[in-house]
Amino acid sequence: MTVPLLMGLALLSASAPFATDLYLPALPHIAEDLSSTPASVQLTLSGFMAGMAVGQLIIGPISDAVGRRLLLLAGAVVALVSSVMAAMAPGIGVLIGARLLQGVGAGACIVISRAVIPDLERGKKAAKAFALMMTIQGVAPVLAPVVGGLLAEPIGWRGLFWVLSAINAVQLVVALLLVPETKPKEERSSLRGLGQNYLFVLRNKAYCGFAVTFAFTFGAMFCYISASPFVVQEGMGFSATAFSVVFAVNALGLIGGNYLNSRLIDVMDTARILGIALIIMLVASVLLTGAAMISTSPWVILPLLFVAVSQCALIMGNATALGTGEVRERAGSGSAVMGFLQFGVAALVSPLMGLGSEGAVTMGAGMVISTLIALGAFGWARRHHVSLE
Template identity: 45%
Template sequence: MSTAVDSRRDTVPGLSAGLLITLALLSAVAPFATDLYLPAFPAMVTDLHTSPTAVQLTLTAFLLGLASGQLVFGPLSDRFGRVRPLVIGAAVCVLASLAAVLAPSVEVLVAARFAQGLTGAAGMVIGRAIISDLATGRDAARAFSLMMIVAGVAPIVAPLAGGFLVEPLGWRGALAVILGLVVLMLVAVLAVVRETHTSERRARLRDQTAAAGSPLRELAGRSYLGNLIAFGFAFAVMMAYISASPFVYQTMMGLSSAEYGMMFGVNAFGLLLMSALSARWTARAEPRALARAGLVVIVVSSVVVWALAISPAPAGWLALPLFTAVAAMGLIFGNTTALALSAAPRAAGTASAALGATQFLLAALVSPLVSIGGEHTAQPLAVVMVVASVLACAGFALARPASE
């Protein structure tokens, strides 16, 4: 650990505060686009003359777009540099967001949301690659955790804002707020982000490839794959909670949309707090140890959710294990991301793309599963959480160094 990091506990060498905030904004667009309009689902069913399943598809389409878009923009950023694909993606995302606001039918909205996710993915995947260009090891783990602190404002503000804005502005107004954030993202990219994967750096990596073989071989290593699995299935636990949360809090617990937003915000604050602690603890603890602790917590929390779901206990008791499961993600996301990308330094964009694609593909798969049993049971949510958390731990065990 460098002296600079020790003496400035909230900074990382090579990453200015402005750049870190901008990269966090790129990552925050996805949770805003996911969470802000969740309280509007019932109104969308009525206004668009459609079914709850069709409205749910607007979320699934967005997640599928995020997954596939990262597979496109990650490799492009390895080949052409970070800035050009990032600017193109952000610009097209503005147009897709406008189409979502003006969508005349649920079918058009689903298509617009897919395009929004596809192009919005550029910011997420390239943002991670930029950090990987500038930092490694504990510095990278701290950078990703610090970025999550800033980006963590999104899941706190989004449901709170959605809960209060949906009634006066409607669901189109909520989507218009997302459009404004995407425009802000584009402006921030143009103003702050500079090329970190220069032509000289790309040429140097090509020379290394000639000597050491394809950098894609690093993606098949146990360290990268294991941490990718841990990260992806941990996020699946998070996405299962997000998808089921309107029904758990509003239908089962009887909360209003504003109260739902407040509960959602409390859980997101737990994630924010643990991300901040993770960033500080990297000065004393290895990223792997922190991630391991977080994984243990989500497994235990998921089992408790399952036990409560099959018992006659009041639905309100689910609030505590859901809080601990979400908060524990603050120990997992930043550290497993740093561990995965550090295992594939010569293909950071592609490694980041595979990480993000796995994350959102799994999220898209689990989102519909949590509502299989209807709006009045948490059992499908519990099963998904238990299975995904166990698989996350299995992946993490696969990445275990030989010295452990």
């Protein structure tokens, strides 16, 4: 695992942060421009997440059979074409459809980027590689909302999708130049046995527990991602630019968490780090929900949100490493199931965040429920996990 390859994988796996965070500050403007409702506009997020979920579920196991590189290039091309379609969308229906297709392309980039690491590394080395990749990848959610907030008014939401198209073009070049084939022919499965690949990973109880932990931790984070533009801008009265700064600060918390995780892995058991972070996230989410019921003061809610969101960095990378490590022989299928659950959960929670009159309370409650499910799944995984370190 070389540094240039790790940086290339980080950029490719940043498809989701770029495709979601860049246009988040413009969500209220899209609703106004296309004469739509907040719930309908949030379906552009759900459509993207659904595409990511289905795309990964299909592409992951196929990459175990035919190799990684060709499918990675195809996914990068689809992501680029669909970004152009979104920029030119005449109505909310076309925009949702373009986002669905964009999710499929981005899903290919993400699932294969995650599968490359267990192709090359295992145990603590794999966990550290995932942590470092996510640290590098963390630049995307810091820059994307800031750029989106600054450009939302001058170039509009369509202009933001043209910026995303340019980013997708860079990702395609990176895939062409930096990412080699990492799945040797002698280690590939048969296309006829794709169903067996899924049975192989789903029969592993520890893997299933870590996969659900990973997915519902992301679900908690997506409660924040989908609800925060309306909570911060409409509920707290912040501008689009101020919202982008708030979002960037939380993204810096994710980068800090990933860096801390990469250091802790050297001195602590990976599963122990994961468990402690889950408990901290649950406590912060409960306090956040309670505070939102009393007041929408940003001085109370935003610090608690920062603490809760930062824990995702210590949970998701370790859950990915532990889960894919359990099924290393079918890492593409394992990564695909994790991705399907991850973005499937995100697609479900996004429209739910548009319900209720108190957005901050709805967001906090969603985070609490998601974290509780993740914590329960982690307990299940620990009972069946055999250390690979």
